[in-house]
Amino acid sequence: MAICDVCFRQCKIEEGSTGFCGARTCRDGKIVAANYGRLTSIALDPIEKKPLKMFHPGSQILSLGSYGCNLRCPFCQNYSISWSQKAFEYKDKAEYYAPEEIVKIASDLRPRGNIGLAFTYNEPLIGYEFIRDTAKRSNEAGMQNVLVTNGTATLKVLNEISPYIDAMNIDLKTFTTSFYKDFLDGDFQMVKDFIQSATASCHVELTTLIIPDENDSEEEMRELSAWVAQLENQLNKKIPLHITRFFPTFKLTDREPTPVNTIMRLVEVAKENLEFVFPGNI
Template sequence: MKCDLCFHHCDLQEGQTGLCFARENKAGQIVSKNYGQITSLALDPIEKKPLYHFHPGSYILSVGSYGCNLKCPFCQNYEISYDNGSSVRGQMSPKELVEYAVKLVRQGNIGIAFTYNEPLIAYEYVKDTFIQAKEAGLKTVLVTNGTITTKYLDDLLDYTDAFNIDLKGFSQDIYDRLNGNLELVKTNIIHAHQKAHVEITSLIVPTFNDALEDMEKEASWLGDIDNNIPLHITRFFPRYHLLNQEPTSIPLLKQMQSIALKYLHYVHLGNI
């Protein structure tokens, strides 16, 4: 059986799991192993997603599971992204999750954000939850690497209010080192922007994706879509396989911000 959720199209034998750790061939069907499996649950400020231009000052129930379909050596959440389920702390059905989110409305919660690991590898759980969340009057948010087959992304757009999409660089060479596909991410940014609020995050890792010319290309491309798309240029700190790497230079980030502001109205620096 081939899993067609993302461009990897993992060819799975019975009982075999894809490279995302979360999708399995079970009795001749591709199923989500991490459906309803929760590793992280927190009521976060919306700005932490980061979403600075979507209901600022509010809070959102943030939910994580396990698994990811990219392989980033600088992963900030590698403990759950490259886990096969050992980090699961509990299970919640879509109905239970929505009911819990509704209870938190009195504390300022506006909805549900799937985040921390890559949420779209649990596409079925996200869709089932978001349908019920919209019926309950909640806002819905996805923080994603954008690496999903576009037909599945389009299927979620009627139920998703906002995205923060990681744009990890602006060359296929960079994405090759992450087992990724830049053109697919770009296509999905365009599609998401047509129906939802979209903000973009680029984590800048020294010597990996820190070329000023790439930031100029990225900002120009985003500006051609809509110069009101907010861009978050984020500082890297040593993590996962890059523990000996230096944090990103703040002057470099400010240079990138100045470049991006030629094309975009809203460019924010993060982790500084």
């Protein structure tokens, strides 16, 4: 048995078993990523789809996903590879790619506008070793690396990958401890710490998905945007915020889609504190 130190859960994993995320295991008494290089999804996407509005706009990026996640968002749009029963079946189906293979594919796609790699779709940080090894080779090949993450990871993990990551989109799913704990089975403080440290190492944009009757109040958005603004002042950087519309999915189909006017109202509230605020999914 060994203890995983990727996130706040500190899973105690028996030999041959997996942790809460479904992707980290114990081999010979050491915690390793069972999903290393095992991809369930690979696609050439517009950079704006990550979403990144202020990082190489108009470009394409080769996007990679594996399986597993360390949160339990009931509204997950990628539940088929994150934490549903179907996701865990991918353990035997995901195809293995070595870091050098991925970098070769990405490099060959440069004529189609590809600028590099995006680690996305499931939660990439639960397999941070693959990010580190692949992104390092990608940087050496002169390409950009993007991370799309829920930010639920230790600063030790961030420090492992940050030398090779050029931009991140990090979910700031709400601005209350209770929502993170009760709705997502997550850790609000860990996410805030991760965001604060990440903004000192690369370009960062944040995304908040607005769910009706959960995190759609003006008061919460005012608090969230004020916190982001103080990060900007501290680091002398402008941090874009994406405020996006929820659509019913997965385990949260009893809600209506977020009204467009709610999104636009919260965009205006956030602009009281932030210069760059973008509505999404409208």
